[in-house]
Amino acid sequence: MATEAGICNSALAKLGNNRIVSLTEGTPAASLCLEQYARLRDHLLRLHGWNFATSRARLAQLSSTPAFGYRYQFALPADWMRTIGVHSAGGAGITDYVTESGPAEGRVLRTHYSEIYLRYVRRLTDPNVMDPAFREALAWRLAMELAVPLAKSGSLRDRMERGFEDAVAVAKSVDGQDDPPQAVPAGDWVTARG
Numbered sequence: 094m095a096t097e098a099g100i101c102n103s104a105l106a107k108l109g110n111n112r113i114v115s116l117t118e119g120t121p122a123a124s125l126c127l128e129q130y131a132r133l134r135d136h137l138l139r140l141h142g143w144n145f146a147t148s149r150a151r152l153a154q155l156s157s158t159p160a161f162g163y164r165y166q167f168a169l170p171a172d173w174m175r176t177i178g179v180h181s182a183g184g185a186g187i188t189d190y191v192t193e194s195g196p197a198e199g200r201v202l203r204t205h206y207s208e209i210y211l212r213y214v215r216r217l218t219d220p221n222v223m224d225p226a227f228r229e230a231l232a233w234r235l236a237m238e239l240a241v242p243l244a245k246s247g248s249l250r251d252r253m254e255r256g257f258e259d260a261v262a263v264a265k266s267v268d269g270q271d272d273p274p275q276a277v278p279a280g281d282w283v284t285a286r287g
Contacts, residue, residue, distance in 0.1 A: 095220035100228055101126035104235035107253060108244050125239055125272055131218075133234050135174065138214055140261070142177045144271045145224045148215040154207065161189070163203035173200065175214040182208035189231070226264035233257035 102112045106121055112118060115128040138146055152167035159166050169192070179190050179202065190204035202209065220228060233256045240250035 095128055095223065095225075095228060097220060098126075099237060100220060100232050103131060103229070103232035104234050105243075107233065107236040107250065107256065110239075110242055110243055122239070122243060123195060125242055126235065128236050129235060130181065134218075134231055134240060135216060137231055137234060137261075137262065138174045138217065141265055141268065142175065143214055143224070143227060144268050145222060145227065146174070146214045146217045147177060148172075148213060150211050150212055152202060152209045152214070154209075155201065156197065157198065164205050165207055165209075166198070166201045166203045167209050168198060169200045169202055170211070172215040173211075173213050174215075174216050178212040179204070179216060180209075180210040181206045182214075184210075185223075204246070211232075224264065224268060226267045230257065230260040230264045233260040 098115055101116065101123075104126070105112060110122055111120075113123040114127065116130065117121050123282055125225050148170070150170050152169070155168055157166065158164065176192060177189050181187050187204065187206060188205075190202055192200065192202050194200055201213070216224060223231075233253060237250055237253035237257050240246055240253050252276075
């Protein structure tokens with residue numbers, strides 16, 4: 094069973110550091126892991142359209158409208174990390190949208206379409222749902238971040254960075270093999286031409 098402490102222990106092992114039992118045990122290594130883990134996990138989730146973290150939602154249209162440029166705005170899901178695809182009610186993929194921050198609404202998606210379906214990467218906190226290759230890349234990223242404060246070594250940090258880059262490449266490759274290539278739906282212009 095994968096745990097946050099297990100991912101951190103993988104990072105600490107790469108640095109030659111002692112293992113931890115819990116992120117809240119109060120040791121310097123555990124405190125640094127607690128400080129960095131969620132931030133680095135979220136950063137890594139935003140880097141790629143990970144299949145294991147992909148979700149779908151029909152967005153709720155907000156009663157307020159954008160000041161200009163678009164006709165409608167929609168609240169993004171609370172666990173939204175990155176947009177993969179936006180589709181109208183007809184199922185066609187659309188490209189005429191923006192993701193911005195509304196003054197009172199938080200992060201919103203703005204478009205000219207009145208009904209929106211979203212494919213997105215969600216914030217995933219359960220390590221057991223994460224792909225093992227992603228967990229390994231996360232461990233390398235943690236090791237990279239912890240190399241200087243724990244080992245006091247810039248050269249070790251550089252080695253961890255190379256390991257991270259390799260691990261991310263492997264994780265993306267494995268992730269890309271999980272699903273067959275997706276057909277890109279015809280846009281509204283193409284479907285209007287019949």
